[in-house]
Amino acid sequence: GLANRILLAERLQLAIDGLARSIEAASAAGDGGGDGQRGVAVFLLDLDEFKEVNDVLGHDVGDDMLIAVGRRLSALVRPSDTVARLGGDEFVVVCDIERGEEEMLRINERISTALARPYRIDGLTLTALASVGGVFVDNPDTDPSKLLSRADDAMYGVKWTRRRQRRSTAD
Numbered sequence: 001g002l003a004n005r006i007l008l009a010e011r012l013q014l015a016i017d018g019l020a021r022s023i024e025a026a027s028a029a030g031d032g033g034g035d036g037q038r039g040v041a042v043f044l045l046d047l048d049e050f051k052e053v054n055d056v057l058g059h060d061v062g063d064d065m066l067i068a069v070g071r072r073l074s075a076l077v078r079p080s081d082t083v084a085r086l087g088g089d090e091f092v093v094v095c096d097i098e099r100g101e102e103e104m105l106r107i108n109e110r111i112s113t114a115l116a117r118p119y120r121i122d123g124l125t126l127t128a129l130a131s132v133g134g135v136f137v138d139n140p141d142t143d144p145s146k147l148l149s150r151a152d153d154a155m156y157g158v159k160w161t162r163r164r165q166r167r168s169t170a171d
Helices: 005-028 050-057 059-076 100-116 144-170
Strands: 039-047 082-087 090-097 119-121 124-126 130-137
Touching (some): 005 039, 050 059, 059 119
């Protein structure tokens, strides 16, 4: 029930177009184009160590977990926001932002916290941490495809930092 890549691309473009319209409206109203706080946030997330769920518990349990993650993400955001599954265990969330990067960081934390709560699947209690990378843009000339690339880079930065922390605590 989540957006696919095609719908995600459309929604990213709509979000950027909406940002442009809001800046134009603010400029026409005489406030100089707004306070720079309105924007779009894109979060790309990858479930950490999800391969083990499939390998140890089977693909049916893995599929059920992906469905549960998608439902949890959808419940976290507004109906106007977009939740998409890119494939495998990667998801994207696109949100209109009204209060700048601080709001984006709060949403990022909400996503991470919600996904870390245990899942009850097929009589099992499972946990899944997610590496979540988020980017905020307030420039209506931004190329939507570059937003996904930047969010992907941010996600891999989070994943790399976690792996480094695990290695340093294991030594």
